[in-house]
Amino acid sequence: MRKIYRTVKFLIIGGLLLGTTLLTVSCNKQADAGGFDMTPEVKTTLIKKQDATVVQKYTAALEGKVNVEVRAQAAGYIEKILVEEGSFVKKGQALILIDSEPYRIQLQNTEATLKAAKAALVTAELERNKVASLLENSFVSPIQLQSADAALDNAKAVVSQAQAAVNEARLNLSYTTVKAPVDGFLGRINKRVGNLVAAGEPLPLTTLSDISQMYAYFSIGEADYYDLIKENGSAENVLKIPVELELSNGDKYGQNGKVDVINGEFDKVTNALTVRATFPNPDRVLRNGATGIVYLNVVHKDAIQVPISATIDLQEKVFVFVLTKENTVEQRQLKILGRDLHTYFVESGVEAGEIIAATAVDKLQDGAAVKVLEQQQTASN
Numbered sequence: 001m002r003k004i005y006r007t008v009k010f011l012i013i014g015g016l017l018l019g020t021t022l023l024t025v026s027c028n029k030q031a032d033a034g035g036f037d038m039t040p041e042v043k044t045t046l047i048k049k050q051d052a053t054v055v056q057k058y059t060a061a062l063e064g065k066v067n068v069e070v071r072a073q074a075a076g077y078i079e080k081i082l083v084e085e086g087s088f089v090k091k092g093q094a095l096i097l098i099d100s101e102p103y104r105i106q107l108q109n110t111e112a113t114l115k116a117a118k119a120a121l122v123t124a125e126l127e128r129n130k131v132a133s134l135l136e137n138s139f140v141s142p143i144q145l146q147s148a149d150a151a152l153d154n155a156k157a158v159v160s161q162a163q164a165a166v167n168e169a170r171l172n173l174s175y176t177t178v179k180a181p182v183d184g185f186l187g188r189i190n191k192r193v194g195n196l197v198a199a200g201e202p203l204p205l206t207t208l209s210d211i212s213q214m215y216a217y218f219s220i221g222e223a224d225y226y227d228l229i230k231e232n233g234s235a236e237n238v239l240k241i242p243v244e245l246e247l248s249n250g251d252k253y254g255q256n257g258k259v260d261v262i263n264g265e266f267d268k269v270t271n272a273l274t275v276r277a278t279f280p281n282p283d284r285v286l287r288n289g290a291t292g293i294v295y296l297n298v299v300h301k302d303a304i305q306v307p308i309s310a311t312i313d314l315q316e317k318v319f320v321f322v323l324t325k326e327n328t329v330e331q332r333q334l335k336i337l338g339r340d341l342h343t344y345f346v347e348s349g350v351e352a353g354e355i356i357a358a359t360a361v362d363k364l365q366d367g368a369a370v371k372v373l374e375q376q377q378t379a380s381n
Helices: 002-032 101-136 142-174 222-232
Strands: 041-046 049-070 076-081 094-098 177-179 184-186 206-221 242-247 257-262 272-280 291-307 312-314 317-323 329-333 335-339 343-348 355-357 371-375
Touching: 049 184, 049 335, 049 343, 101 142, 206 222, 206 291, 222 272, 222 291, 242 272, 291 335
Parallel strands: 041 371
Antiparallel strands: 041 355, 049 206, 049 291, 076 094, 094 177, 184 206, 206 272, 242 257, 242 291, 257 272, 291 343, 312 317, 317 329, 317 355, 335 343
């Protein structure tokens, strides 16, 4: 019985070994025939150069063309406020009235002093003429004429001084009517009727903004600035770059602007440069103190364009796989100028005319062999 069991066991083990051998031979033959070829299959794309427009975004603070703090130049109690907060006023329009009675009294006093000084001047002129006549007939000495001339000069100086006091008093009286220095919209009025105001107070009476044009101030980094100069040829050409504005609610502002001022030095703390763009504001939609996003349209001449789908990101670096003549791939790092939704604009890493893997890039390794299926549209399209 044991002999029969050993014989059966031997036959089973032998059969299994024979089956395994036949399966191995069969797989090797199929592999040789290509049935289990593990070489990655990829589609490729041809790299070309083409001008590209890259939209760069910067957060901007909006300010009116003119922003003026309206302050009191005369001390006194506010008698009347003639305008409403937020209203539009014209240059020279009266805004606030300050008690003017003390200044009217001062003006009357100075005018009376001026009249007295003018009367004294007339007296001095008459005295001088009389002395001069007496001197011609040798009735007085030359010293008396010199004394009359000095008195006349003094009377003239007193008149001039009195006239200056009158002018000053009139000016002070005019300050009791606070007027708009420019066209614009009023801000908050910080004083009310009956409040005491004085010249030189730290808090202004109100603010006034001319918003017929709006300035959008934003900052760009040092590298971005030099890239702009490089792409546009000069700082003067940068000033011709068109810009767009996105409002805080996500809407695009209906008027395009332009860069008109680039600050002369970089901020020592942020290493950024302040740039100003000007936007027309005919309907006064934009207001002082608002924020937005400036879109700067930068044109890159003959930029190498690579589909983002043909790249891989490793440790915040971007790579592509370039096809070699031996149908292997070479992994290269790209230096990125900018991007849009589907394309990287590249400064270096690949050259025009080279072919890169466009698919299966996540399965490739540097030096790996590939099987090319077809070439997709060029990267410039």
